[in-house]
Amino acid sequence: MKREAYEEALTERQHRLVLLQRAYARQKRSAALVLEGWDASGKGGIIRRVAWAMDPRALRVWSIGPPSAAEQRELWMQRFWRRVPRRGEFVIFDRSWYGRVLVERVEKLTDEAAWRRGYEEINRFERMLVDEGVRLVKLFLDITKETQFERFRDRYREPAKRWKLTEQDLRNRARWDEYVTAYRDMRKHCSPPEAPWVAIDANDKRTARIAAFDAILEGFGRGIDVEPPEAPPLVQAFFDGR
Template structure:
C-alpha cells in the first residue's frame, strides 16, 4: 500500500504526491562566500573520488542526471564533480538532439546504449527528460507522445533501480534575470560564446511554458527510488557544493 505522500501506479512504481517538490519552493538567494567555497570544495571532491573508487571496486553502478535551465551551470557543476575522479570509472554523456539513426528508434533506445557498466558512474548532461521538456515545449513530440512519456520514463528508471542501479536526478534552477546576465556575459566572451545560440534566446521567450513543463515533470517523476533534487543555481559556488554533496550521498547508499 502506498504511503499518504505517494501515489501508486499500476505499472508497479510509486511517485511522490504532486506538489511535494516545486520550483516555487526553492530559495534562489542561497549563497556561499568564496573563502568557504574554497575550504569545502576540495574536501568534497576528495570524498567523491574515494567513493568512486569504492564504487568501481565493488562493481556497483550509478546514474546522475542533470537537467536545468539554459546557462544554469550544469557543465561547471559536472566539471567540479568529476575533477578528481578516475576517468576509467565514469562517463559523461552530453545529450543533444537525436541523430537520424536514433530517430528511427524509440526515444529511450539511445539511452540504453549509454547505461553504466559494472563499477561505473554515468553522468547525463541532459537526458531522456528532453521528451517532456524541450520536445514538448518546442513541438518536436506530439501531445500523445510526451503525455505517455511520464509512465515510460518511470517504468524505464524503475527497471534500472530494480537491477541495482542507483539514480539521482538533479535540476539546476535559476531565475530569469540570472539567465539573462549569463547570456550577456557569454556574448562578449570569446571562449564561451559558442555556448550561446539563437535557440537559447528563443527558448528564453518560452520561459512560462518551460516552467509549466518542468513542474509537471517533477510532479510525475519524483520517486523514492529515483528522486529529483532541485538545487538553487543563482550562486554557482553554492550549486557546485550542493551537487557534490548530493552525489556523495548517492554513492554512500547501500546497494
C-alpha cells in the first residue's frame, strides 16, 4: 500500500474512531480490543496508531506478560478481571487471557487438563463481558514464517530496535508448528457469534493497520449513534439570548 493512500486512509479512520470514543463516553459504554498474533506481527504498531487518535483519559493499554509472583497465587483469570474496562472506557489488551491456551500450552507451563478447560472458561468470561455491555473485538495478526524472519533481521540490524528482539522470540520461533496448532485451536474453540476472532493478514504493515481499523470501527461502531446531542434547553437559552 503506497504511503500517500495509506496516510489518507489512516487519518480518515482515526477521525471516525475519535467520534466513536466520544459517543462511548457520553453513553457510558465500554469496549475491549484484544490483540493476539505472532511475534513481530505488528501489534505495537496498531496500538500506537489507535492510541494516538484517542483521548488518553478514557483509554487503557494492558501489555500482558507472565503473571507476577502474587498473581500466581490467585485464580488464573483473576488478574484479567481487574483490567476489564469501566463504563465509558476503552481498553486494549496487548496479548491477553489467551496465553492460557497458547504460551502456557506450548511451553507446558500448565497441565493439559487445565489448558483444555481454559477454552470454556474463556468463553464464559467473554460471554459475561458481552452480557454486561462490553463491546469485544478480537484481532489475530497472522504472518508467514518468512515475514517474521525478515522483521527479526531488521530489528537486529537496527540498533534502536534491537532491544525488541529477545532470546524468547527465537525460542518461540523454534516451536512455530506447535504455535500454528495452538492458534488454530484457539480460533476454533473460542470464536462464538458474540465474540468472534477476526484474522488480519499482517504481512504488509500498512494494509494490516487499515484492516485492523476497519474491524475495530465495525465491531465497536455497530448500532452506535455518533452524532453529538443537542445542548440542554437551559444552555441553549443562555447562549441564544446573548
